[in-house]
Amino acid sequence: MAGRSSNPISVPSAAGDDGTQAGASVRAGARVSAPLSEGAPISEAEAIARLAQSEDPSQQYYGAWWLGRMRSQHPEAVPLLRSALRQRRARDPGAGVEENAVARNAARALGKLAPLALAAVDDLLEVLEDPDDGLREAAARALGDLRAEAAVQPICRRLASGPQGAGALRPGTPRLMEPCEALLEALGEIGQGGEPVLAVVEPFVDHERPLIRSAAARALLQLSGEQRWGTLLVELLEHPQLQVRRAALMDLGAAGWRPALEPIRRTLAENSLKLMALRGLVERGTGEPAEPLLLACMDELL
Amino acid sequence: MTPTDLPPTEQLVEAVRRADSSQALLLATRELAASGDPGAAPVLVEVLGFNNPGAAVAAVDGLIRLRGAAVEALLRLDAQNYGARAWAVRALAGIGDVRGLELLEEALGSDVAASVRRAAAKGLGTLELHHLSTAEQERILQRCLQALLAASADGEWVVRYAVAVALETLAERLQSRGQSLQALLDGLDSLAQPADGNPPVVQLRARLAVERIQRP
Known part of the structure; x- marks a missing residue:
């Protein structure tokens, strides 16, 4: 459906779905969001040109985002994103720009550009060792999206010190020493590694932060298929914080855990997120409840 | 006139107007929505514009329950009030x-x-x-x-x-x-x-x- 990618509607708005801010970024800082001021539709050539110039980083930022969002297959896209990945720039609080914002968006975009972006796995592995934890987070997610088996060992090394090390609070900030959520999710998405990987992930189901517990349970469920991890995620659907329930919804969807159908239907959260989770159950899950029941539940939530 | 002297629906409307926290607004809206009184429609439509998703969900439920009696109030909504209009579309779709x-x-x-x-x-x-x-x-x-x-x-x-x-x-x-x-x-x-x-x-x-x- 060629017309779809040029549809102006598909550029997300600044306002979230469901009249809240939840639509674009379900998990804190996790997902790609559109720059606010540049929402007008542009062409692929324009996105390439914006990324290729170096005068205006905000244009590069938007160009990188666009190429990922539209899953561009332009031959210049991956090479340009790889060089953008090397761009370092201090945070500009006045302009509301994150540190290394262009490189982060380049990493996120590469995650959406398989198979062409498989050529960038080595660059992303390098970024996984960057001092900027936001950049490490974006690289980890991209490597997970690309199912890059080469990332399993480096990610496990980052997490090996466990909840007390990698998962400890970074002094003076609300952040953890490592972007644990992204690292754990990537291991689950890649889905490889067996016992040694499970041993690295499992201690995180006891992390003090429920979002980390949820990410760990999701990875374990994806890696082992064991029911106890699905049960843990279903329990998190009853957590008093909406943010945690939203994360558990996304994690159950990512793991395609079909026994969660009824708890997903009942949890207190936006229908948009329930629909995303149920889509995951349909597309990634198997067994009971079967598809007709899942689809009937989705129909009701529209 | 104290609130208890008012007819029931107006007491509920009063409670919505006096709500001083998002939790209070949610509870008051739920009660007003449950009344099923067509007179509640304009106030429920107002709640759609309060930027309180929980209360808006309750208001949409109440408006859908009122069926045709809610439609006039929903269609009168100001097109500039984007947040409220989004909720109104859901209510109209449900009705x-x-x-x-x-x-x-x-x-x-x-x-x-x-x-x-x-x-x-x-x-x-x-x-x-x-x-x-x-x-x-x-x-x-x-x-x-x-x-x-x-x-x-x-x-x-x-x-x-x-x-x-x-x-x-x-x-x-x-x-x-x-x-x-x-x-x-x-x-x-x-x-x-x-x-x-x-x-x-x-x-x-x-x-x-x-x-x-x-x-x-």
Whole structure:
């Protein structure tokens, strides 16, 4: 459906779905969001040109985002994103720009550009060792999206010190020493590694932060298929914080855990997120409840 | 006059107006929504604009319960009040009153939020038409069909999913089985294709719709 990618509607708005801010970024800082001021539709050539110039980083930022969002297959896209990945720039609080914002968006975009972006796995592995934890987070997610088996060992090394090390609070900030959520999710998405990987992930189901517990349970469920991890995620659907329930919804969807159908239907959260989770159950899950029941539940939530 | 001297609905309205926290507003809105009194409609519509998603959900439920009695108040809403309009579209989609047709068409075609377009699509499949003449019913069904077919190229999967569901409900109601039904089935066929960016769940739902329509 060629017309779809040029549809102006598909550029997300600044306002979230469901009249809240939840639509674009379900998990804190996790997902790609559109720059606010540049929402007008542009062409692929324009996105390439914006990324290729170096005068205006905000244009590069938007160009990188666009190429990922539209899953561009332009031959210049991956090479340009790889060089953008090397761009370092201090945070500009006045302009509301994150540190290394262009490189982060380049990493996120590469995650959406398989198979062409498989050529960038080595660059992303390098970024996984960057001092900027936001950049490490974006690289980890991209490597997970690309199912890059080469990332399993480096990610496990980052997490090996466990909840007390990698998962400890970074002094003076609300952040953890490592972007644990992204690292754990990537291991689950890649889905490889067996016992040694499970041993690295499992201690995180006891992390003090429920979002980390949820990410760990999701990875374990994806890696082992064991029911106890699905049960843990279903329990998190009853957590008093909406943010945690939203994360558990996304994690159950990512793991395609079909026994969660009824708890997903009942949890207190936006229908948009329930629909995303149920889509995951349909597309990634198997067994009971079967598809007709899942689809009937989705129909009701529209 | 103290609040307890007021008639019941007005006491509930008073409670909504006096709510001084989002939790209080949510509880008061729920009670007002449960009253089922048509007099509550304008206040429930006001709540849609308070930027309190919990209360807005309760207000939408209450407005849907009022059915036709809520429609006038919903249609009077200021087009500039974007947040409230998004909720109003959901209420109108749930009510299924034909007076909401134009707003639903507009929302499906041009609202920026996928959740609003999704609700509008669903609503266009379920408008209540039994009180209208056959010719009038057919005219409205044609408008719904055209709006849904146009939205089958929407950029968001969830909107296309809702279009597939709505086309299925619409098919049962179309009296002219010829050309229109064929156009409808063609629309579903395009949604059933594994094209780039069209996820399996949408394809699956569209195929299910085609099977159900063609089942003798």
